[in-house]
Amino acid sequence: MSYEVLKIAALGSSAVAIGGGLAAGSSAFSGNKSDVIKDSSLTSTEPPKSCVIYEMEEPTPKGNIGNRRFKKIKKKFVGRDAFLEELTKRGDVWNKKELEDKIGAKCDQGKDSYIWWGKGDSRYGETWIYAKDMNEKGINWIEDPDVIKNSKDILNK
Numbered sequence: 167m168s169y170e171v172l173k174i175a176a177l178g179s180s181a182v183a184i185g186g187g188l189a190a191g192s193s194a195f196s197g198n199k200s201d202v203i204k205d206s207s208l209t210s211t212e213p214p215k216s217c218v219i220y221e222m223e224e225p226t227p228k229g230n231i232g233n234r235r236f237k238k239i240k241k242k243f244v245g246r247d248a249f250l251e252e253l254t255k256r257g258d259v260w261n262k263k264e265l266e267d268k269i270g271a272k273c274d275q276g277k278d279s280y281i282w283w284g285k286g287d288s289r290y291g292e293t294w295i296y297a298k299d300m301n302e303k304g305i306n307w308i309e310d311p312d313v314i315k316n317s318k319d320i321l322n323k
Contacts, residue, residue: 215276218242219249219269220308221294222282231299236280236307239317246273259293261286268296280307 221241225234243249249269253262265281272279279301286295300307307313308321 215274216244217246217269217273217276217278218244219246219273219279219281222280222307222313224282224284225297225300231297234297234300235312236282236300236310237312237316239308239313239320240282242320242323246270253294256294260290261293265294265296268301272301278306278308 219242220239221243222236223238223240225236227234243252246269250266253259253265259265269279269281279296281294281296283292284295285292286297308317314321
């Protein structure tokens with residue numbers, strides 16, 4: 167009988183030791199998990215997405231929304247900041263906020279924009295025109311054969 171009592175006592179104390187070890191180990195690891203989470207949140211910041219804003223020649227045929235085509239790039243602005251700097255240099259344009267918003271949204275998505283200088287509204291002066299039909303149909307104008315042929319000097323920069 168004393169043998170069985172010793173056996174039970176030994177098993178009980180080893181179970182307590184194992185349980186305590188598990189508790190100590192889990193608390194030690196749980197502290198590290200929060201540190202790991204903090205570290206990964208610091209390194210998970212995404213780099214800003216890149217975009218290019220292309221100033222094009224006015225699309226043809228003029229005013230024919232839905233069937234217009236660009237033929238040539240006049241200038242390119244690498245990144246939103248380059249475009250906004252030029253926009254500021256041009257002075258007050260009547261659609262400045264709209265240009266900032268639309269081009270900013272495209273840059274946030276890492277997508278390029280295509281604009282041209284002209285009269286978008288006959289009631290106002292000239293400005294850069296951002297047209298939905300020329301930007302949001304999924305056409306990559308810098309891959310268009312006519313644009314490539316007529317814009318080699320700018321595309322090769």
